[in-house]
Amino acid sequence: MRHFYVKSTIGKTCGDFNLNDTAGGAGRLDIIARSINSALWLSHSLRRDVNFHTILFGEPNPPIYIEIVGDKVRKVQPDERNITIFIKKAIERFNEGRFTQTTPGIYSGRRTFDEMIEKHKDCDFYLLSEGGADISDVGISDNAFFILGDKEDLTAEEIAVCEKYGAKKVSLGKVPYLSSHCIGFLNVYLDRATEKKSVD
């Protein structure tokens, strides 16, 4: 399995936003939608071995955790608007008391960053960080959980949680990329590493 988490610093936690304004009133949910596209889509299929995670920290009801299970997700199209429709449903159908499947393969619930990490403690964590070791110098496990910020970096507290769970800091180079581009690169980079390994 491969996991990607992208923090949503200001993602709205009430579904009353306009789908025509996801970069504005929805609290930059466009970043999350593009990250989901990069994490899950192939040319004519979805990556069934990838799960995507986000936590929305925007008003009025944070934090809302959303998980997308690549093996179970259905009917979502790759365009930002369509992906955002499903994020909106995950917010609207959020249930305070119960982790809920809001549409096939998409879940929402109340979960903090610490709780999400604890839940996946069997994974190997990698924190994308400009000051980290170059990806080519880091062995990436087959059960990787990548952690990324959005427009904002993680907080010091969140980084401390990552460190507590042994996260390795990795960098893709000196250029600062969009989160979605980092994810897209990582997917192809790891596919290529796997292909190479199977040839060697």
Place this chain on the structure above:
Amino acid sequence: MRHFYVKSTIGKTCGDFNLNDTAGGAGRLDIIARSINSALWLSHSLRRDVNFHTILFGEPNPPIYIEIVGDKVRKVQPDERNITIFIKKAIERFNEGRFTQTTPGIYSGRRTFDEMIEKHKDCDFYLLSEGGADISDVGISDNAFFILGDKEDLTAEEIAVCEKYGAKKVSLGKVPYLSSHCIGFLNVYLDRATEKKSVD
């Protein structure tokens, strides 16, 4: 300079489509919008050394060629909807008789695939192709012009034009990726190769 061309097999050549339906009525212009995002955006800036090209072959008035010059483009936001607003303007302000700057850094005009390639004959062409040589075995020049299909491959005639101009066929691996993901990977891959070269 780095150039990316993505063919738009059914992209509408009249701006009467609904921005809420770019994956449907607009003829998969969502693919082009995502490709533009991948080609041009960095985290807090645009790639000023990248130009993006597409030709819309959809009804009712094909072909319409659109060029986006990274060094001159202004005011465009990275979300699909905003990018599509600018593509729509490039279509609406298309002028049969004159290559036209429709908004800052974005141009449209009547140009065939052959004419576009001829216009850039000083570039080194690379045709993304599953049967091509692996990217790691191909030296990519500093004046690369990458050619990609969308949901459809190029036609035999278009491939013949590429061959006539010396295009090398390159592959990113055995997995079939979305055009936008290929572009995103190539940008980071080439940045990394440049960084490595400057260190060596």
